Amino acid sequence: xxxxxxxxxxxxxxxxxxxxxxxxxxxxxxxxxxxxxxxxxxxxxxxxxxxxxxxxxxxxxxxxxxxxxxxxxxxxxxxxxxxxxxxxxxxxxxxxxxxxxxxxxxxxxxxxxxxxxxxxxxxxxxxxxxxxxxxxxxxxxxxxxxxxxxxxxxxxxxxxxxxxxxxxxxxxxxxxxxxxxxxxxxxxxxxxxxxxxxxxxxxxxxxxxxxxxxxxxxxxxxxxxxxxxxxxx
Ligand code: A5P
Numbered sequence: 001x002x003x004x005x006x007x008x009x010x011x012x013x014x015x016x017x018x019x020x021x022x023x024x025x026x027x028x029x030x031x032x033x034x035x036x037x038x039x040x041x042x043x044x045x046x047x048x049x050x051x052x053x054x055x056x057x058x059x060x061x062x063x064x065x066x067x068x069x070x071x072x073x074x075x076x077x078x079x080x081x082x083x084x085x086x087x088x089x090x091x092x093x094x095x096x097x098x099x100x101x102x103x104x105x106x107x108x109x110x111x112x113x114x115x116x117x118x119x120x121x122x123x124x125x126x127x128x129x130x131x132x133x134x135x136x137x138x139x140x141x142x143x144x145x146x147x148x149x150x151x152x153x154x155x156x157x158x159x160x161x162x163x164x165x166x167x168x169x170x171x172x173x174x175x176x177x178x179x180x181x182x183x184x185x186x187x188x189x190x191x192x193x194x195x196x197x198x199x200x201x202x203x204x205x206x207x208x209x210x211x212x213x214x215x216x217x218x219x220x221x222x223x224x225x226x227x228x229x230x231x232x233x
Pocket of ligand 1: 028029030031032033089090091092101102103104105106107108111
């Protein structure tokens with residue numbers, strides 16, 4: 001199976017196995033999560049799923065849901081009341097403890113807000129996302145207010161990180177998140193304690209959120225290139 005087929009397979013699998021009518025759903029961001037979004041829409045159109053309310057984790061996911069006619073809410077709306085039944089999302093890395101790094105698509109802040117406030121999180125990945133330690137293949141994103149960029153670039157060095165301001169591809173200058181912040185991608189040569197680093201990075205003034213997720217133990221659905229689907233929970 002090629003990469004897109006694997007992403008579609010795990011996206012469909014997650015929805016078919018876990019989404020039920022009447023649920024309040026958090027919908028993730030990225031090239032894998034979009035397949036779950038499309039599956040939800042497909043099952044709604046067939047009438048298999050009814051009374052779904054969704055909270056998107058990014059502007060991009062909002063646009064896709066609107067295109068597909070999935071009813072949207074904010075976490076603050078009274079019928080959501082700050083809490084969801086289930087969220088489905090991709091991940092950049094998953095370690096043996098099922099700790100995650102996210103934010104390769106820049107949506108880490110609302111992803112964490114939505115997913116830490118869901119009864120259950122289902123993470124959908126292909127096998128390349130499974131690592132022995134976080135930071136092995138992808139940097140750890142740290143979303144910061146623009147005014148704090150330089151102080152935080154200097155501050156994170158004490159954790160052994162090499163920070164790089166994330167730059168836009170089809171625009172000159174940095175990436176601005178949906179919330180108008182910038183992202184420092186933190187590269188680590190050595191293993192770190194994910195629980196400690198998730199907490200410590202957010203303590204600096206101007207740090208908004210980081211992409212380490214250790215406070216949820218997700219169900220992880222892994223798609224393999226030979227067509228196998230593996231589940232960790
Ligand atoms: C978005 O900010 C991210 O957290 C994504 O969920 C993550 O980067 C995985 O994206 P892909 O499924 O596109 O690899």
